[in-house]
Amino acid sequence: MGSIKSAIHTPLLNHLLAALPAETFDRISPHLELIPMPLGEVLYESGGQLQHVYFPTTSILSLHYVMENGATAEIAGVGNEGVLGISIFMGGNTTPSRAIVQTGGQGYRLKTREMLEEFNRAGPVMRLMLRYTQALITQISQTAVCNRHHSVEQQLCRWLLLTLDRLPSNELTMTQELVASMLGVRREGITEAAGNLQRTGLISYRRGHITVIDRQGLEKYTCECYNVVKQEFHRLLSDTGTLNSVAVKHKIHSAR
């Protein structure tokens, strides 16, 4: 596999992999396979069996649900802060959702067997994966809440910010149509909302590209959901020092 960039590409671009103790990382490292993740690729289909877990580095994945009538809605996004395929270690090995590449890039994958082997050591890998899963649950919950109570415009802000946090630049390559299918709303709704944000000077865009100009402004404009998710990820995954403790300590993070 590899790529032109593979010389400077490292698994450490993924925060979860980077958070592992050196010893653990060294053991996993030989089994990590760098793969391209082109926009639109379906990494798994609803109900399908997972052969790998995926650690995005420069790509962003989206967990989707496709309804019987064809309508879609994003449940959560997965970028370099996370991993795709938690059902491998949670049990069941499959979920009713679909995973698709939302922003093209690269990532690493690890075979199901290797993942389970590490997880079953009940060590740092397990603790890290479970914490991430907990953060993912918060993200999904907040999506549910946001879908219920907030306007399309607010949801667009939330989504832009969450996506931006996973990218190195402030520009995302993405049509309004695609954004609409993520949020599960009409394309026209996104046109209108994005138009408003552009008029206000928070973003600017052209065919297939959205650039965030005023990030702070966006953060003020978005609903509370963005911060809830962001802070929860930070709380659960920033303090990776405790991963080495033998028990998942009844630890209280004062920073909250």
Place this chain on the structure above:
Amino acid sequence: MGSIKSAIHTPLLNHLLAALPAETFDRISPHLELIPMPLGEVLYESGGQLQHVYFPTTSILSLHYVMENGATAEIAGVGNEGVLGISIFMGGNTTPSRAIVQTGGQGYRLKTREMLEEFNRAGPVMRLMLRYTQALITQISQTAVCNRHHSVEQQLCRWLLLTLDRLPSNELTMTQELVASMLGVRREGITEAAGNLQRTGLISYRRGHITVIDRQGLEKYTCECYNVVKQEFHRLLSDTGTLNSVAVKHKIHSAR
């Protein structure tokens, strides 16, 4: 604690506890404490520290999110099929949501320390808890999707069925106001939707009581979300035989 009924009340009324191997159950059993769970009681507040995990038997709990403006939305329900307090073993020990008793009854609780001790054995308890968590994730995801795409009436059907599945009878004690706060809609919306269902002959109700008359009819009327959740719970938690395997096997359930 205990109650008048405690003589016939047993932890086995909770499906998770009942699914444990005898040896494991016997070890936990002395630490299980029967407690009343009266309607409306808040078992934990957003951001609070969890002192116990809760296994409902005859009660139903609701995971809620309360927004800054006071609006609420249910993220998921927890009945005798599940457990409240997964963040204890997932990590972090707290979540941004609130847990409240939605249907009064009883349940058992177990101290955080005892729960962690069992979980860290990395045996049947761990595997069962993780599988349940996976099922819970599906429930939350489906709530998100349903909030996005389905009408209040369909959501009411889904909610009634999910609640009914956790109760021994076909009647639930619950005001429309309360149902509305669960679904995160106006009370008047529930009045209208419930009125329609009553006119169609699917349910009947009086002040504070809703009785499901035609369950099959309801199942036809509801959106796909109900079945997705139900089947996923069945898939993940019915086959408890695999809990004893040393590794979470790469097991494929043909029944899907």
Place this chain on the structure above:
DNA sequence: GCAGTTCTGTGCGGTAACACACATAAATCA
């Protein structure tokens, strides 16, 4: 029984998002 409280029903105006239709503009490619 009556008074007070708590639920439920209904009406009215407002609005956000919908579905559909079509115009314009920008990229792509022959």
Place this chain on the structure above:
DNA sequence: TGATTTATGTGTGTTACCGCACAGAACTGC
């Protein structure tokens, strides 16, 4: 370059749900 495809903008009418206001009905307690 012009032709084609694809993305975005806009308009019109419809609908589901909202917020508010209030009437009536059903339980509760005295």
